[in-house]
Amino acid sequence: MNRKSLVLYILFLFFFLPKGQSQDYFRFRSDFTLKEISSVGDSIERRLIIGSCTFDNNINKLSYSLTFPHQEQWVIQDTFVYTVRDGKLIDKTTAPYITEHSIFKMLLAQNLNDFGLIKSGYKIESVKRLGDEVYVTYLPPDEYLDALGPLVLIKEKKLLKGVIYYEPDGNMMFRQQLGDYQIIDGLPIPSELTHIVEKDGKSIKRILTFEKVIINEAGHDELYDLPIPELSQ
């Protein structure tokens, strides 16, 4: 390699590599299935939801197009949930904001080493290894130690394999496993997420699967910013 080629190569790395590493992931589209079993004592409820979803982080808008249980669309944006059936708005209710805890935001933040935990004031308490897995325990900010417990992230080959959240009293309240990763547009996306919440005798178990995932799709803006019809009387 002559000197000119070497200089050009270094310039190429200098200009393009940092951009490649800090690629902004902002759009997510996928077919999905959500299976849920919730129980309180002996009472059990099951739910099955099938459809597709789109999420655009720039406009913070999440849309579900369901085929089961009913053919309808659910759009969540700002503080509203819109339910659209047969092209008509059948319900509009207030809803909480889509937070950083959203699975869709989390998936798009997979390129961040700590999923923004450090930015939220969490600090690393310990890093332990078990086989190929690395267990990183985070403690919440000091002012929330009475209200929030530690959080453990499990990583294997830099991929997030599990999230465990404890209550301050040591009760393992939430655990999530992520598996069957596929790399899409440079972003690792788990095909299956298993999620268990256990608190005060209640339990919710969910399996969320993604198929046909598209990341940072250019065009098809109408899918990410679904128009909301006027509420029919």
Add this chain to the structure above:
Amino acid sequence: MKYILSLIFMVGLISTTLIAENTKSVADSPDQISQILKMDKSLIKEEFSSLDALEDRIKSENMTYVDLDAETVRGLSLKADVSGSLLAIAGADDLPLGIPGFWWGFCLSWVGILLVYLLMEESADRKEQVKKAVIGALVGIGVWIVFWILFWASFAVV
């Protein structure tokens, strides 16, 4: 004097120990966590087998909830309300009545701030929403003052 100093020292030592205890992690060891997650995997596979079978059937026959027979719905305790599940995976937090803290403060001033504080569970989000309620209250007061200044100014001009 010596007795008082010793007492202060002891109290300091005890409180430092208590703070240290409070910050000590309650997380399990990697071995314990790994065991629990392995157990989850096998239990979940078994528990969800009926929903897996239903999913296959629905996808192959392109069905909706109304196409299912009553026996299947009853046997599985299958529910069609999806709001809670869809909001849960959206990571939507529970705000009081779904109204952001800013508007509570803006409309109800200190009462709104108090309501946000009392209606939300202790969490990092509560602190954030209370902060927004305070900002909302200040903006609300500002708007109110400007309104009255303009109102009285209009009389002065007339």
